Amino acid sequence: PYLYRTAFHSTTLAEESQRALEHLEQTIQLEGPSTIAAIIIETVVGTNGVLVPPPGYLQGVRDLCDRYGIVYIADEVMVGFGRLGEWFGIDAFDAKPDLITFAKGVNSGYVPLGGVVISDRIAAAFDNVSFAGGLTYSGHPLACAAGVATFEVFRRDGILERVRDLGSRVVQPTLEAWAEKHPSVGEVRGQGLFWAVELVRSKETREPLVPFNAAGADAAPMGAFAAAAKKGGVWPFTHFNRMHVAPPLVISEDELVRGLAVLDEALDVADSYAD
DSSP states (O other): OOGGGOSSOOSSHHHHHHHHHHHHHHHHHHHOGGGOOEEEEESSBOTTTOBOOOTTHHHHHHHHHHHHTOEEEEEOTTTTTTTTSSSSGGGGSSOOOSEEEEOGGGTTTSSOOOEEEEOHHHHHTTSSSOOOOOOTTTTOHHHHHHHHHHHHHHHHHTHHHHHHHHIIIIIHHHHHHHHHHOTTEEEEEEETTEEEEEEBSOTTTOOBSSOTTOOGGGGHHHHHHHHHHHHTTOOOEEETTEEEEOOOTTOOHHHHHHHHHHHHHHHHHHHTTOO
16 A cells, blocks of 8 residues: 555545455456465565554455465564564554564674564464474574663664654654655655655655656656765665665654754755756
């Protein structure tokens, strides 16, 4: 679901959720449920736009998977372990996947580590059957030790609570103010410390500030915005016509406010390309 650029001609989040689920069910029926082993979904779509699922959508996916005998896998590599202010991002939504994949934030990347959480129902299938999924580097002691240490820091420093606080009290109101202030800001969306700012040439037409997959002169507006941010001391993450705001979970409030102020000024450059 992507209401801002809906493919379903929706006008509300509820409508977008319903129509996206109807489209998913049609796709399942067209492909044939017996040909689909699993549906893998990022709880919040990351690099492709920080798309937060509307209320009820992930539960609707869960219901479809149950109806058609499909395994529901939640990809939590980007949002797991605090990015949304929860241990797992799925905890913020009313849905229970069969499997959860995770990595990155589980130990802050100090040592490569990833894993899979498996539901009791799936695990029970291997009570009397050998699970042939072992790898020679599984259970690396150094990586796992880094993971345990990360959990201890999360609890000691109240990281999850801090992410929720900074997200709702600092980031969200700041970005929403940008949407009112800057003609180039079409939409802001996100949760916790995981946000996207979509830049446009026109708020009315929602034409992207640069074309998708733009290169060379076509990409100049985003390049100029990024250069202005770097000049101010912030290296922005940009993708197509979007800027993502996803600071370290341990960022201080002062650092966060100063970084957002730099991006605010850089948006003045983006505004010069807007209608």
